[in-house]
Amino acid sequence: MQVDSLLCTATCDREAAGTVVTFTQDSKITVFQPQSTMEAAISVLVAQFKAYAGKDGSAQSLSKEEFQKLVSDQLPNLVQLGSDPQAVDQLMNSLDENNDGELTFSEFWQLIGKLAGKQGAFH
Ligand SMILES: [Ca+2]
Numbered sequence: 001m002q003v004d005s006l007l008c009t010a011t012c013d014r015e016a017a018g019t020v021v022t023f024t025q026d027s028k029i030t031v032f033q034p035q036s037t038m039e040a041a042i043s044v045l046v047a048q049f050k051a052y053a054g055k056d057g058s059a060q061s062l063s064k065e066e067f068q069k070l071v072s073d074q075l076p077n078l079v080q081l082g083s084d085p086q087a088v089d090q091l092m093n094s095l096d097e098n099n100d101g102e103l104t105f106s107e108f109w110q111l112i113g114k115l116a117g118k119q120g121a122f123h
């Protein structure tokens with residue numbers, strides 16, 4: 001079995017995850033499981049990434065300006081860029097694996113992984 005087939009996306013058939021209640025032959029509603037805290041956290045991360053990535057250029061990736069705005073708005077306690085203008089460049093370069101000056105979600109995700117690791121003191 002492909003692992004991907006276990007992973008549900010926003011577009012996948014959510015009936016599989018819910019309970020279908022049938023009233024009559026052609027009238028049914030699906031009662032979804034409420035989103036868990038962790039699922040909600042993932043939704044927030046994705047929505048925030050999209051909101052900032054969509055401000056200019058490619059809506060799929062963060063430019064330096066978009067990244068800087070996201071970090072200063074959304075991660076003010078966990079990432080301290082201070083007043084050093086090179087700090088954002090250094091941070092961005094450390095995440096930009098293909099060096100194209102844009103951060104895709106998977107490149108950006110490394111930062112979340114690092115912050116989460118520090119937060120939990122996972123070494
Ligand atoms: Ca963009």
Ligand SMILES: [Ca+2]
Nearest residue numbers: 096098100102
């Ligand atoms: Ca990149």
